[in-house]
Amino acid sequence: MSSVADAGTAPLSTGIMRIFKDGLPRTRADVIAESGHARSTIGPQLDALTAHGLLIESGVTKSTGGRRPTAFMLNPDSYLILAIDLGPNHLRLALSNLRFKILGERTEVSEMAGDPEIVFDRIEAIARELLREHNPEKIPLAGIGVGLPTPVNYPSGRPMLPPLMPGWHDYDVEGRLQRLASVPVIVDRDNNLRAVGEFIGRSPNESVLYVHVSTYIGSGLIVNGRLARGAGGSAGYFGHLSGDWSQDQLCMCGKYGCLEAVASSHAILRDVGPELGVSTAAELTRLAAAGNPTASRAIRTAGRNIGTAIANFVSVLNPSHVVIGGSLMRGNLELLSGVRETVFSKAFPLPAQLLQVDASIHGYHSAVLGANVLVKEAFFERDLSAAPDGRWKESSSAEDHPR
Ligand SMILES: [Zn+2]
Numbered sequence: 001m002s003s004v005a006d007a008g009t010a011p012l013s014t015g016i017m018r019i020f021k022d023g024l025p026r027t028r029a030d031v032i033a034e035s036g037h038a039r040s041t042i043g044p045q046l047d048a049l050t051a052h053g054l055l056i057e058s059g060v061t062k063s064t065g066g067r068r069p070t071a072f073m074l075n076p077d078s079y080l081i082l083a084i085d086l087g088p089n090h091l092r093l094a095l096s097n098l099r100f101k102i103l104g105e106r107t108e109v110s111e112m113a114g115d116p117e118i119v120f121d122r123i124e125a126i127a128r129e130l131l132r133e134h135n136p137e138k139i140p141l142a143g144i145g146v147g148l149p150t151p152v153n154y155p156s157g158r159p160m161l162p163p164l165m166p167g168w169h170d171y172d173v174e175g176r177l178q179r180l181a182s183v184p185v186i187v188d189r190d191n192n193l194r195a196v197g198e199f200i201g202r203s204p205n206e207s208v209l210y211v212h213v214s215t216y217i218g219s220g221l222i223v224n225g226r227l228a229r230g231a232g233g234s235a236g237y238f239g240h241l242s243g244d245w246s247q248d249q250l251c252m253c254g255k256y257g258c259l260e261a262v263a264s265s266h267a268i269l270r271d272v273g274p275e276l277g278v279s280t281a282a283e284l285t286r287l288a289a290a291g292n293p294t295a296s297r298a299i300r301t302a303g304r305n306i307g308t309a310i311a312n313f314v315s316v317l318n319p320s321h322v323v324i325g326g327s328l329m330r331g332n333l334e335l336l337s338g339v340r341e342t343v344f345s346k347a348f349p350l351p352a353q354l355l356q357v358d359a360s361i362h363g364y365h366s367a368v369l370g371a372n373v374l375v376k377e378a379f380f381e382r383d384l385s386a387a388p389d390g391r392w393k394e395s396s397s398a399e400d401h402p403r
Helices: 014-019 028-035 039-051 116-134 173-177 190-198 265-276 281-289 293-317 334-346 363-381
Strands: 055-058 071-074 080-086 090-097 102-109 141-148 185-189 208-213 217-223 321-325 356-359
Touching: 014 028, 014 039, 014 363, 028 039, 028 071, 039 055, 039 071, 080 116, 080 190, 080 363, 090 116, 090 363, 102 116, 102 363, 116 173, 141 173, 141 190, 141 363, 173 185, 185 190, 185 363, 190 208, 190 217, 190 321, 190 363, 208 293, 217 293, 265 281, 265 293, 281 293, 293 321, 293 334, 321 334, 334 356
Parallel strands: 080 141, 141 185, 208 321, 321 356
Antiparallel strands: 055 071, 080 090, 090 102, 208 217
16 A cells, blocks of 8 residues: 555645544545535545545445446555553553454553563564564554553653552653654553543443443543543542542552542452452452352442442533443443442432443453544544654664663
């Protein structure tokens, strides 16, 4: 495929390309109507975008008699997206096309608390493996999306005073990943990406609260279709809300009475793990799914406490959906049942009237999908004629990039 950078014909219109972002086919007449431009402008643009491989001709339009009109649609394989989901104990990389079809992915258990250079050396090695194995045609990258388990300064994309990963403060994630490819790098908090991933397919003006329940409890909030990052980029500390649960447990933030200190998998395992002989969330949820009363009761109680905190949000923000994800949700219904019990009994009735509370649709992949969405959005906002070619570099030498 020829790259955008070496194009020599008409300059590429970002505005016209944006019309095709949804992946649906359109005829010339559709594009003229949607863009408001004249036929004489649209024709050369469609030709140029097709010549560059960004659009392909599609034969699925309805004919009104006579010759069937040519339709154009986004070529989902014209660019790829690299998504990186980093958790406190895992890293996950996925290579996808512009339709978010995952072409290849890798997940590893990994400790993030140490030196970020070591973590990113590993990420770079995995990324090169993925690109070699799943992109033999060397399709260029539209961008790289990264989710971090830390507050992220917006728009710099640098981690900001991470409580459990002090060495990561102000680390240049974008600069580090651009050793791999000179493409835009979008960095956001992991639960913001999960909220965006779970928003796929919803109406553009909906409001959705995503709550992630695992070793920690965090959230991502979309209000009327827009991600709410907060004034300093540190919105989403859902686990540190206070409520009418036990105030006796010390939270990792240094305070007593936080939700996370009673309702995270860490808290439940602290309380019932020794009695049940389990030490991981997966073992605990398996026991609950098998009907063990102690495990079921502990998870359901955590759900009730989380639901109490969510009820306050529902009364204030009137979201259409609350989505619950994370390791304590997988394979059992106890957490969701507990959440529903208290959300609907404690929230103010009017905002709760149309509310739906559901389990995460995309599970482990929600952060990867959210990263794909944000990279694709940014890609279609760029001036495509001036964009870098998106090819990744074959090697990253330490001499070129002194630490
Ligand atoms: Zn706390």
